[in-house]
Structures are given as C-alpha cells and as structure tokens.
Amino acid sequence: MNGIIFENICKSYNDTNAIKNLNLEVKQGERLILLGPSGCGKTTTLRMVAGLESISSGILKMGGKIVTNVEPGERNVAMVFQNYALYPHMSVWENITFGLRLQKVSKEEIQSRTKKVLSILNLSGFENRKPKELSGGQKQRVALGRALVKQAPFFLLDEPLSNLDAKLRQQARTELVKIHELYQPTMMYVTHDQVEAMTVGQRVAIMKQGLLQQLNTPDMIYSRPANTFVASFIGIPAMNLLPVECNDSALWIDGTRLELPAKWLPLAAKKTNLMLGIRPEHIVVTDSCMLAGTADFIENLGSQHCIHISLPHNGQNILCIVPAEQIVAKGPIQLSFSWKHISLFDAISGENI
Ligand code: ATP
Numbered sequence: 001m002n003g004i005i006f007e008n009i010c011k012s013y014n015d016t017n018a019i020k021n022l023n024l025e026v027k028q029g030e031r032l033i034l035l036g037p038s039g040c041g042k043t044t045t046l047r048m049v050a051g052l053e054s055i056s057s058g059i060l061k062m063g064g065k066i067v068t069n070v071e072p073g074e075r076n077v078a079m080v081f082q083n084y085a086l087y088p089h090m091s092v093w094e095n096i097t098f099g100l101r102l103q104k105v106s107k108e109e110i111q112s113r114t115k116k117v118l119s120i121l122n123l124s125g126f127e128n129r130k131p132k133e134l135s136g137g138q139k140q141r142v143a144l145g146r147a148l149v150k151q152a153p154f155f156l157l158d159e160p161l162s163n164l165d166a167k168l169r170q171q172a173r174t175e176l177v178k179i180h181e182l183y184q185p186t187m188m189y190v191t192h193d194q195v196e197a198m199t200v201g202q203r204v205a206i207m208k209q210g211l212l213q214q215l216n217t218p219d220m221i222y223s224r225p226a227n228t229f230v231a232s233f234i235g236i237p238a239m240n241l242l243p244v245e246c247n248d249s250a251l252w253i254d255g256t257r258l259e260l261p262a263k264w265l266p267l268a269a270k271k272t273n274l275m276l277g278i279r280p281e282h283i284v285v286t287d288s289c290m291l292a293g294t295a296d297f298i299e300n301l302g303s304q305h306c307i308h309i310s311l312p313h314n315g316q317n318i319l320c321i322v323p324a325e326q327i328v329a330k331g332p333i334q335l336s337f338s339w340k341h342i343s344l345f346d347a348i349s350g351e352n353i
Helices: 042-050 092-102 107-120 136-148 166-183 194-200 218-223 228-233 262-269
Strands: 004-013 016-026 031-035 057-062 077-080 154-158 186-191 203-208 211-216 240-247 250-253 256-259 273-278 291-300 304-310 317-323 331-336 343-346
Touching: 004 042, 016 042, 016 211, 031 042, 031 194, 042 057, 042 077, 042 154, 042 186, 077 136, 092 107, 092 136, 107 136, 136 166, 154 166, 166 194, 186 194, 194 218, 203 218, 203 228, 211 218, 211 228, 228 240, 228 273, 228 343, 240 317, 250 273, 304 331
Parallel strands: 031 186, 031 203, 077 154, 154 186
Antiparallel strands: 004 016, 004 057, 203 211, 240 250, 240 273, 250 256, 273 343, 291 304, 291 331, 304 317
16 A cells, blocks of 8 residues: 555754654645745755655655665656756756656666646646756646656645746646546645645645644635634635634624533533634625624625624724625624634634634
8 A cells, every 4th residue: 555654753954853753644645735835844844755855753655664764766756856956967868867767677668757847737848958958837737747647556745836827826736636546545735735735735844943733634624613713724814713612502792792602511511711603704794793893804705705894892803804895884884794604712722612
C-alpha cells in the first residue's frame, strides 16, 4: 500500500521546534493538502517525506516500509518545487527526461512516457526550447512534466502554482486535479492559499506553529472548524467570532438573549463563556431580528456586498455578505442566522464544543 504514515514525528532546527509530534496518514492515491500560515512547518514536512530533511524523532512509513533514514533517491518520490528548479542550459525535452536518463530507462520507454506527458501538459512543440524561452505557466508545466514522467507512486508539490498569475493558477489547479486522477499517485501538496487547498484537496491538513490543527475534507473544515484558529484561517472573509455567555437555556450575545436549540443544551450547560462562530455568508439581513447593529460601511464585491456592522454594546465589528441585489443602507440593521450554521467554541481553549 502506497500510503504515507507519520508517527510522532518531530523536527527541530537548533532551538526551533518546527514540527511537534505529527501523527498523520496520507492514504494511497489521495490528494492531501498541507495548509497554514508562513513558518508553520509545511515545507519541512514535505522535505522530510522527500528525504531532503532529516527527522529528529518519530517514524515515517511509505508504502508500508519504515523510511525514516532512507536516502532520497531510494524513496520513489517525484517532487515539484516552488521555483521549478529547471536546468537553464537544458531544453524542455532534456529537462523532462533527465531523471529517466540517469535511471538508465530504455530509450523507447523515455520516448513514449515523455511524449505522453508533453501532450497531457500541452507542451508538444516546445521540446527544443530552453527555460528562458518559456512563460511562467509553461515553466511550471515543464516542472510538473519532469515529476510526472518518473511515474513515482509519491508525488510531492511545494507551492507549485505560486509564481503564476491568478488566471493561470485557476487553470493549473484544474489541470493538476485531472493529472492526478489519471495517474493517482499519493500526493502531498503544500500551499498557503486556501482557495487552492479547498479546490485541489480531497483532505486538508491545517497546521499552526508546527502543530496539526485539523485534518478533514474541505467541506468539513469549512463547516465544522476544529478550533477558533481554523475558523478564522479558512473563509474569505473569515468567520465572525463573537464572545457569548451561556446562561440556563439561553445564549447572551451583546446583551441580546437567544433561546438555545435543544441540541446545544447539554454541551452549553457545562460552559459559561463561549465563542460563537458564524460565517459572513450565513448572516441574513432581515426583519425577523435576532441581533441588531449598525451598518457602518458597505463594500461592493461585484456579485455580493460585504456589510461591516458594529454591535451596540461591546462595539465588536462583524461582517455579513449579501447578494448585490439586496438593497442594504448604512445605519440601523437587523440580522438573523440559522442555528445549523453556528459553531460554538470554548472561550479559553478555542476548541469547538
Ligand atoms: P512558508 O509558507 O513561509 O514557506 P512553511 O510553513 O513551509 O513556511 P517551514 O519552511 O517548514 O515553514 O519552516 C518551519 C519553521 O522551521 C520556521 O520557523 C522556520 O524558520 C524554521 N526553519 C525551516 N528551515 C530551517 C533551517 N534550515 N534552519 C533553521 N530553521 C529552519
């Protein structure tokens, strides 16, 4: 089985604990995204899998074997780097076939694999060009091609699209998913772009300061964030987080009493101070008021408007997204939401209850 298993993996650089006790299983053939802010340990994690970074403690298994101390060349891994790392003096053909020639793969095999990859990546006709004669998107595809011809069971990508402009990035995301479905390698993909993570990933691992915060499908991460960090990291704009007090069967938000639905009662009864999470797109501007505030500013996002609202008592700002057709004026505003869209977090630990 060509999965990747991290068992209690730690990585330190002198006095920096870059990875803290990582336990994670990447299933055979899945696309797993490592997502998190700069410095959280994404690249370190990927480089440990590639064998380019030593592991301070713990066990790494690939394809059912312990590879913690196995040399990079013996791990059967193909990797795409952020800067593409193409050889500038070699043509596209030479760049893509370099690894296969080193491995002494037969000429016929090299020809057939490379032609197929060039055609999949829309690079046929570019075989003789040097990297400096290619656009950013073409270079990125050559880098992908060089990894793909290896037909390795493990495919590692470190921010492969970050040098592309927004439009090319969108196309490349779709291409990547299609290519993955064709070959189905076990894929680990590092990004700090949440849109990329949510569109490319079958599961997403969110990291912060070397610690895994949540591992789940994009849908679950969006709808059931494990803690307030994930809640505020995923979503554009981020989830609103409001301090609330729980009293008997009610929640108090900014001086307003809201009766809790039955499902929350046993959980909420144990805690008094909570954080209520609600996404801007799940707040409705309506006459059936659950919460009142003041619309201070209305941002035009094209098909939607983002309304900046301040609450009267604690002055907290919240954001609400409405369709552009809905006319909303500055001034007093009434809001409501459905309990099914609510997340409640422990105010101290930040954990989802
Ligand atoms: P980015 O998104 O900015 O690339 P990242 O999530 O990939 O960040 P890493 O590059 O894995 O983060 O770095 C994790 C931590 O380890 C950081 O605190 C970083 O400063 C530290 N670090 C990484 N490489 C080294 C190194 N060679 N020597 C010392 N510290 C390092």
